[in-house]
Amino acid sequence: MKSSLRILAALAPLLLAACAPQQLVRHQGDAASLAQQDAREKQLAHADHWTLQGHLFVSNGQDGNGGTVTWTQNGDRYEFILRAPITGKSFRLTGGPDGAELDGLDGGPQTGPDAEALMRRVLNWDVPLGQLRAWVMGTRAAQGGVAQLSFDDNRLLSSLQQDGWDITYPAWDTTHQPPLPAKVFARKPPFMVKLSIQSWTMQ
Incomplete structure (x- = not known):
């Protein structure tokens, strides 16, 4: 049962977190970088039918587990x-x-009024899935607090801090327009997670 819960914990932040390499942060964001990010977020504002596939690893600071993950949003x-x-x-x-x-x-199956409450009860994870849905696409969560952004030399998001989470974006898939993250790392101590995305399917 304990091993199942440790593996299942990877579902919680889905999605995210690990140590934030400082070399990813190039600058806090000039007007052009911020304008490009605003344009990306407007293009993705109504993107709510998609599937990502990849590899997920999660650690609670003591134990770590991972596997292949598929996230479908309809x-x-x-x-x-x-x-x-x-x-x-x-x-x-x-x-x-x-x-x-x-x-x-x-x-056996466990149910709850929402995913946040269910994971809090079963996995002892306090995870804001609504925000994570935005962060995994490299956008700020509209329902979250004030976000701090940094960008790489291509004016793509390199790091985002919001609601106590530190999310970094080491790689982007520029075959999509607008570009989508290929790797998403994030952390909120003691939790750390890595998400390596192999494919995005946008509908």
Whole structure:
């Protein structure tokens, strides 16, 4: 049961976090960088039907686990599927405005009024999934607090700090327009997570 919960914890921040390499931060953001970021965010404001696939690793400061992950977003509904690399066991988190369900635990499926409350109760993770949905796309969370941004030499986001999370973007997929993150690292001590995105499918 404990090993299942440790692996499942990777579903929580989905998505994110790890140590923020300082060399990624080039400058805080000139007018051109900020204008480009604003344009990206406007283009992605209504992007709510997509799928990302990749590899996820998460650590709580003592234990670490990971696997392949698929995140599908269909409007207000979402599905996260995490597959452990050795056992091949799958864990699935689904939900929407009507509640959330976590399946794959040894004790059977667990449900809750929303994903945040469910993960808080089952995994002891306090994760703002609404904000993470924006951060994984390299945008500020509209419902979050004031964000601090830094950019790389290509005027793409290199780091974002919002609501106590420190998110960095070591690599971008520029085959998409607008560009989308290829790697997303974030941390909120003691939690650290790495998300390496192999593919984005936008609908």
